[in-house]
Amino acid sequence: MKHIQKFLLFPVAMAFLFACDPGEKPDRTESPVVTEKVAMPLPYVPSYSSSFEMGDPSYATMIVQGSWKDWENNQLDNMVKWVEDTIVAMHSNNEVVHGVDSLMARWKRARAEYAMVRPTIDAVLPVYSTDRMENWVLVWATEIDTHKDGSIDTVALMETWRINKAGKADMLLQFDRTNRKK
Numbered sequence: 001m002k003h004i005q006k007f008l009l010f011p012v013a014m015a016f017l018f019a020c021d022p023g024e025k026p027d028r029t030e031s032p033v034v035t036e037k038v039a040m041p042l043p044y045v046p047s048y049s050s051s052f053e054m055g056d057p058s059y060a061t062m063i064v065q066g067s068w069k070d071w072e073n074n075q076l077d078n079m080v081k082w083v084e085d086t087i088v089a090m091h092s093n094n095e096v097v098h099g100v101d102s103l104m105a106r107w108k109r110a111r112a113e114y115a116m117v118r119p120t121i122d123a124v125l126p127v128y129s130t131d132r133m134e135n136w137v138l139v140w141a142t143e144i145d146t147h148k149d150g151s152i153d154t155v156a157l158m159e160t161w162r163i164n165k166a167g168k169a170d171m172l173l174q175f176d177r178t179n180r181k182k
Helices: 002-019 057-072 076-082 100-111
Strands: 052-054 083-090 096-098 114-129 134-147 152-163 169-179
Touching (some): 076 100, 083 100, 096 100
Antiparallel strands (some): 083 096, 114 134, 152 169
């Protein structure tokens, strides 16, 4: 008798399971919807590119560490790790610096003027130009600099860094808006 009860219990349990089936299951093999990239309707044709996508986040980390954190901590010798030997840096004061050694010397002279530097990173955006096949990192920041005499300057900066195929920064374009206290 026990064998018959077990035998009948199995079909009843199976019927119950199938009765609870919500119905048709979605096809898990469907591919995601791909949207076509549409050109931006601009009143001017960009001379460099208008075809960008998100870039490699590790480049953003490299730039914020090297250009900002190492500047704050006065550890500019680290620059040789992430800057290409042949870098071209166009600073906001219209000075153009060629080569990592010249850039490091310039930054060391500038950093030596300050007792303390307090940066605030407002935004960091790694981007990749799909038509030029180049990586860039864009940084918007504010920096409060305390001079050795105690005077304080505030500057809003935008830096645009190009990253070469070797994963090093080989160009800097820097722009600023300063609020100098007289």
